[in-house]
Amino acid sequence: MTTTSPDARPVPPLGKPRTAKLPTVGERTLDNGLRVLAVRRPGVALTELRLRVPFAAPSRRGAARNGEQHVARAQLLGDTLLSGTAVRNAGQIAADVQALGGQLSASTDADRLGMGGSVLSSGLPGLLELLAEVLTSASYPKAEVVGERDRLVQELAIYRTQPSVAAREALVQRLYGEHPYGRELPGAEAVQEVTPAHLRKLHAERVAPAGSVLVVVGDQTPARMLSLVEAALSGWTATAAAVETPPVPAVQPQPALLVDRPGSVQTTLRFGGPAPRRTDPGYAAFSLANLVFGGYFSSRWVANIREDKGYTYSPHSGVEHPPAGSRVVVAADVATEVTAPSVLETWYELGRIATVPVEQGELDQARRYAVGSLALSTSSQAGLASTLAVLTAAGLGVEHLRDHPKNLAAVTVEDVLEAAATWLAPHRLTGVLVGDADAVEASVGAVLDVERG
Amino acid sequence: MPPPRKKSPASAGPATAYAVERTTLDNGLRVVVSPDPSSPVVAVAVYYDVGIRSEPEGRTGFAHLFEHLMFQGSANLGKTEHFTLVQGAGGTLNGSTHLDYTNYYEMLPSNATELALFLEADRMRSVALSQENLDNQVAVVQNEIRVNVLNRPYGGFPWITLPPVLYSTFPNAHNGYGGFEDLEDATLEDAQQFFDRYYAPGNAVLTVAGDVDPAEVLRMAQEQFGDIPARRVPERPSFAEPAPSGEQREVVTDRIAPTPAVAMAWRVPDPADLEAYLPYVVLAEVLTDGDAARLNERLVLRDRMVTSVGGYLGVMGDPLDARDPTPLLLEVHHPSEVAVDDVLRVVDEEVDRLAQGGLADGELRRTVARMTSRYLREIDPVLGRALTMSVFEQQRDRAELVNEVPALLAQVTDEQVQAAAATLGLDRAVLELRPEAQQ
Numbered sequence: 001m002t003t004t005s006p007d008a009r010p011v012p013p014l015g016k017p018r019t020a021k022l023p024t025v026g027e028r029t030l031d032n033g034l035r036v037l038a039v040r041r042p043g044v045a046l047t048e049l050r051l052r053v054p055f056a057a058p059s060r061r062g063a064a065r066n067g068e069q070h071v072a073r074a075q076l077l078g079d080t081l082l083s084g085t086a087v088r089n090a091g092q093i094a095a096d097v098q099a100l101g102g103q104l105s106a107s108t109d110a111d112r113l114g115m116g117g118s119v120l121s122s123g124l125p126g127l128l129e130l131l132a133e134v135l136t137s138a139s140y141p142k143a144e145v146v147g148e149r150d151r152l153v154q155e156l157a158i159y160r161t162q163p164s165v166a167a168r169e170a171l172v173q174r175l176y177g178e179h180p181y182g183r184e185l186p187g188a189e190a191v192q193e194v195t196p197a198h199l200r201k202l203h204a205e206r207v208a209p210a211g212s213v214l215v216v217v218g219d220q221t222p223a224r225m226l227s228l229v230e231a232a233l234s235g236w237t238a239t240a241a242a243v244e245t246p247p248v249p250a251v252q253p254q255p256a257l258l259v260d261r262p263g264s265v266q267t268t269l270r271f272g273g274p275a276p277r278r279t280d281p282g283y284a285a286f287s288l289a290n291l292v293f294g295g296y297f298s299s300r301w302v303a304n305i306r307e308d309k310g311y312t313y314s315p316h317s318g319v320e321h322p323p324a325g326s327r328v329v330v331a332a333d334v335a336t337e338v339t340a341p342s343v344l345e346t347w348y349e350l351g352r353i354a355t356v357p358v359e360q361g362e363l364d365q366a367r368r369y370a371v372g373s374l375a376l377s378t379s380s381q382a383g384l385a386s387t388l389a390v391l392t393a394a395g396l397g398v399e400h401l402r403d404h405p406k407n408l409a410a411v412t413v414e415d416v417l418e419a420a421a422t423w424l425a426p427h428r429l430t431g432v433l434v435g436d437a438d439a440v441e442a443s444v445g446a447v448l449d450v451e452r453g
Numbered sequence: 454m455p456p457p458r459k460k461s462p463a464s465a466g467p468a469t470a471y472a473v474e475r476t477t478l479d480n481g482l483r484v485v486v487s488p489d490p491s492s493p494v495v496a497v498a499v500y501y502d503v504g505i506r507s508e509p510e511g512r513t514g515f516a517h518l519f520e521h522l523m524f525q526g527s528a529n530l531g532k533t534e535h536f537t538l539v540q541g542a543g544g545t546l547n548g549s550t551h552l553d554y555t556n557y558y559e560m561l562p563s564n565a566t567e568l569a570l571f572l573e574a575d576r577m578r579s580v581a582l583s584q585e586n587l588d589n590q591v592a593v594v595q596n597e598i599r600v601n602v603l604n605r606p607y608g609g610f611p612w613i614t615l616p617p618v619l620y621s622t623f624p625n626a627h628n629g630y631g632g633f634e635d636l637e638d639a640t641l642e643d644a645q646q647f648f649d650r651y652y653a654p655g656n657a658v659l660t661v662a663g664d665v666d667p668a669e670v671l672r673m674a675q676e677q678f679g680d681i682p683a684r685r686v687p688e689r690p691s692f693a694e695p696a697p698s699g700e701q702r703e704v705v706t707d708r709i710a711p712t713p714a715v716a717m718a719w720r721v722p723d724p725a726d727l728e729a730y731l732p733y734v735v736l737a738e739v740l741t742d743g744d745a746a747r748l749n750e751r752l753v754l755r756d757r758m759v760t761s762v763g764g765y766l767g768v769m770g771d772p773l774d775a776r777d778p779t780p781l782l783l784e785v786h787h788p789s790e791v792a793v794d795d796v797l798r799v800v801d802e803e804v805d806r807l808a809q810g811g812l813a814d815g816e817l818r819r820t821v822a823r824m825t826s827r828y829l830r831e832i833d834p835v836l837g838r839a840l841t842m843s844v845f846e847q848q849r850d851r852a853e854l855v856n857e858v859p860a861l862l863a864q865v866t867d868e869q870v871q872a873a874a875a876t877l878g879l880d881r882a883v884l885e886l887r888p889e890a891q892q
Contacts (some may be wrong), residue, residue: 009575011571151757156789265604372544
């Protein structure tokens with residue numbers, strides 16, 4: 001940074017950091033078992049809602065077919081949950097939510113039914129009333145289910161032409177096989193077989209308050225928001241045992257999978273593998289190792305394959321925390337003609353972080369980024385609501401916002417090396433490449449054990 | 454302490470009362486500060502009044518390429534230092550290139566406020582250009598275009614492919630991401646000229662929102678930016694051109710998309726005149742915001758003839774930050790079995806029904822209620838607020854509009870929306886997208 005230019009100026013030092021006050025969380029478990037967390041965050045006159053209902057696939061024998069059925073039914077349940085109740089049809093629900101200044105959506109994955117919403121705070125009672133109505137009397141009208149079913153088939157066809165989706169499907173299949181995490185999207189055939197009766201049955205069996213958590217963040221007091229929730233949702237009395245997803249299987253070493261996409265101008269690279277959970281003692285060290293490797297812009301991998309070589313636009317190594325097993329996903333879309341060199345550099349950076357200690361300065365920089373990101377993520381109503389919902393799902397309390405920076409502060413260069421050697425060593429990762437196979441297979445084969453799929 | 458909330462006038466919806474302080478430095482840089490101590494974070498944004506419409510012929514994509522170069526080094530900083538200093542302070546950063554402006558912004562813990570101002574000042578003072586960095590960023594941008602346009606279904610539809618149907622002059626019609634050859638032709642001289650011409654302090658707005666003391670920020674801004682020499686500020690040209698006369702219709706084929714789509718666009722009044730323009734912003738939502746909206750209800754839910762329908766103002770979906778000329782767009786995805794002319798016919802029927810019969814009771818109120826809450830949700834984070842204030846200050850000299858949008862939306866009347874619908878006639882652009890496999 002030293003320079004002889006007449007404009008030479010010093011980089012100003014950081015001021016004294018001001019730590020955010022830990023949010024005060026009002027908490028109540030209703031008689032029906034629903035756990036409610038409420039936080040007042042002043043700002044705009046809005047209230048954010050995040051509801052999580054356990055929704056794992058029931059474990060039965062014959063898992064493959066049942067698993068595919070469940071994915072199709074769960075997906076359509078989310079798509080049609082707001083399509084009718086005992087007293088309102090789809091159009092009325094949509095118009096009523098809009099009139100409250102609200103939005104409400106539902107979606108499912110392998111572990112949960114999630115509902116997210118926000119509303120002008122004056123409309124919170126109305127939105128909660130509607131939420132209760134949907135949870136207790138969603139009717140899955142035939143016309144809506146059939147219509148959404150056809151629409152979903154069309155949308156899946158579009159979705160699957162995106163290389164990132166094709167790569168994602170191949171990667172989770174490769175990592176998890178028959179485990180529920182091995183299939184995130186339903187096949188068109190399984191979707192076509194879904195009937196309103198299937199959805200009503202699934203709803204009756206699984207949409208229940210026990211084990212469910214609702215996070216509410218808004219500009220009103222926690223006491224008032226808790227009262228409103230209790231008044232609206234106490235009548236949700238369905239009973240069902242919360243089903244948890246079984247632990248993920250151990251990953252077996254296997255060659256990287258090359259999925260042919262003729263004429264593709266890029267190769268979509270994905271490498272994935274298991275990662276520690278948020279609650280593991282080694283998580284802080286791992287998260288910093290991942291940042292230094294490729295988890296943020298100022299990382300080695302980005303500096304190498306983007307800022308030095310221009311092979312790609314947005315390389316990123318991300319960590320995901322589904323409850324049955326966390327994972328790391330290393331992702332880049334690279335120009336077809338530099339596919340093999342990109343794999344080589346990726347392997348080099350993974351190998352380097354797994355075998356050579358990082359510089360203290362790199363570690364300190366990643367640490368400050370991790371601490372700062374946590375502060376930024378909780379500085380808006382929506383951000384705070386989502387962060388709390390994620391922490392709660394991981395079994396962590398709001399104290400994590402205070403404790404995680406301390407855990408990060410304690411991480412040493414040696415801890416990072418150990419975490420990287422355990423989780424980021426290249427031979428531990430499972431690879432998928434989606435691209436023009438004829439154009440890249442031979443050269444990629446020179447640096448990576450690869451098979452066509 | 455939260456900013457105090459004003460008691461809102463009847464039906465104006467919940468208003469915010471974010472404070473606005475401003476000054477103009479001697480070199481012409483306009484500075485806006487909006488304190489909010491509710492979280493220890495700050496957002497810093499710099500808006501330059503130049504965008505895609507100002508790039509020269511033969512240099513499509515240059516405004517965006519230049520945005521990348523602004524991260525490659527500056528008066529006191531080498532390549533990658535801008536990123537490491539922001540992220541090493543716990544912050545995030547980005548930039549984006551629009552039709553009428555280019556912005557650069559950071560969101561950081563508030564103890565990094567002065568650092569962020571230093572970083573923005575350093576590259577406003579001078580950008581460090583090298584052939585190596587230019588070549589590198591041309592390759593990066595080409596990969597950005599591959600991932601966002603060339604290698605995905607519906608890439609660039611309709612934001613890149615519709616403007617040449619709707620417009621006939623280069624500034625409005627050309628591809629803002631750029632042709633690969635144009636990007637490769639770009640030179641260091643082009644970059645230096647672009648910087649000298651458009652990145653003058655007097656052509657920029659700096660906004661700081663969050664956990665700061667305004668007096669302190671104004672002092673820091675003076676310290677960091679004050680000695681950047683003033684340069685001539687380019688006069689903003691008019692990009693006006695006549696609206697289409699009659700239907701302009703074209704077809705693009707898509708190598709990857711499995712099913713067809715169609716986009717329609719109509720020119721709308723100059724956004725400078727908010728009273729004339731806002732009814733169109735509301736109209737787009739009446740037509741397409743959610744399952745209770747006119748076109749969704751008819752095309753998706755009732756007739757089941759399309760997969761999705763969307764409507765918005767501005768080719769980049771930026772209703773309150775585009776200048777004239779700008780369109781209202783509709784974008785419809787439909788199964789191959791449904792003829793595009795049937796889709797257009799039903800859209801026209803619904804628009805006509807609105808133009809003839811007006812809105813239903815409560816339809817406007819509920820539409821505006823959700824627009825209001827969505828807007829508030831955008832400006833709740835300090836970053837969203839800083840971006841919104843910047844563009845209002847730059848284009849309208851009124852960062853205070855950040856607090857006034859809900860009231861302005863509430864003033865739009867049934868009659869105005871109905872009259873706006875009546876203008877969506879056959880003087881329009883229509884772009885069909887057909888899957889190549891079905892040609």
